[in-house]
Amino acid sequence: MTEPEIVVVADAAALAVEAAERIVAALDGAIVARRRADWATTGGSTPVRIYRQLVAAPLRDAVDWASVHVWWGDDRYVPRDHPLSNVKAFDDVMLDVGDFEEGTAGGTGRGVPIPVSHVHPFPVTEAIGDGRGAAWCAATLAEELRGADVPGSDAWPAFDLVLLGVGSDGHLLSVFPGSPALDSSDLALAIPAPTHIEPHVERVTLNPAVIAAARSVLVVVAGADKADAIAAIFGEDVEPRRWPAQLARRSGATWILDAGAAGSLPGR
Numbered sequence: 603m604t605e606p607e608i609v610v611v612a613d614a615a616a617l618a619v620e621a622a623e624r625i626v627a628a629l630d631g632a633i634v635a636r637r638r639a640d641w642a643t644t645g646g647s648t649p650v651r652i653y654r655q656l657v658a659a660p661l662r663d664a665v666d667w668a669s670v671h672v673w674w675g676d677d678r679y680v681p682r683d684h685p686l687s688n689v690k691a692f693d694d695v696m697l698d699v700g701d702f703e704e705g706t707a708g709g710t711g712r713g714v715p716i717p718v719s720h721v722h723p724f725p726v727t728e729a730i731g732d733g734r735g736a737a738w739c740a741a742t743l744a745e746e747l748r749g750a751d752v753p754g755s756d757a758w759p760a761f762d763l764v765l766l767g768v769g770s771d772g773h774l775l776s777v778f779p780g781s782p783a784l785d786s787s788d789l790a791l792a793i794p795a796p797t798h799i800e801p802h803v804e805r806v807t808l809n810p811a812v813i814a815a816a817r818s819v820l821v822v823v824a825g826a827d828k829a830d831a832i833a834a835i836f837g838e839d840v841e842p843r844r845w846p847a848q849l850a851r852r853s854g855a856t857w858i859l860d861a862g863a864a865g866s867l868p869g870r
Contacts, residue, residue, distance in 0.1 A: 606855035622655035632762035645688025736792035776805035826862035
């Protein structure tokens with residue numbers, strides 16, 4: 603197996619700085635190459651720290667945000683403003699919510715100047731409001747993504763950057779151990795609420811095949827509670843059905859771990 607780059611930093615604060623700088627580099631590189639960057643981001647607590655770095659000088663001014671399109675690798679099946687939503691943190695930190703309904707963001711300096719039309723969440727709020735269900739939500743996002751100007755093969759878009767976290771059970775996206783998503787040919791799909799890990803809510807997720815197709819993959823993991831999972835993911839046994847996060851153990855990926863998460867790796 604061709605291994606990714608592993609970067610170990612002192613703590614969650616240092617992880618956020620390192621990740622934000624690498625996100626800026628990936629977005630800038632894509633914009634230079636094709637005048638547009640497509641970024642698939644993630645949810646959880648770690649991205650909040652990263653977003654706070656991105657909206658602060660000097661990184662806020664280092665990206666042509668009008669050329670960035672933001673997608674999500676997965677989301678919980680809850681409204682966009684719900685605390686469990688993977689989109690809420692982005693809205694709260696990265697977007698200038700005061701201008702949100704006017705179709706732009708960043709006007710008062712609280713966020714970044716990214717057009718709201720360039721923000722592409724799973725349409726969970728609409729699906730819930732219309733009673734259409736998670737499968738409709740996933741299919742609608744897949745249709746939007748296929749119609750977007752994202753390079754790649756006929757089957758899988760090649761995002762310029764995919765940002766990922768890892769669960770304590772070794773999952774990434776909303777692809778849990780033994781998930782049917784591992785055998786699916788759908789670009790996006792609904793995932794039943796997991797019973798083994800919180801929160802116990804239904805999900806929608808992109809197919810994990812987008813990880814192999816991505817131009818750049820950045821995995822961020824903080825906390826000693828993830829150390830055993832990280833050790834198994836980088837162990838000798840390669841079993842993506844047991845440890846789906848091994849799908850991001852690929853060339854061109856960078857894993858940024860804080861000291862706690864890296865604590866059980868050999869030699870650490």
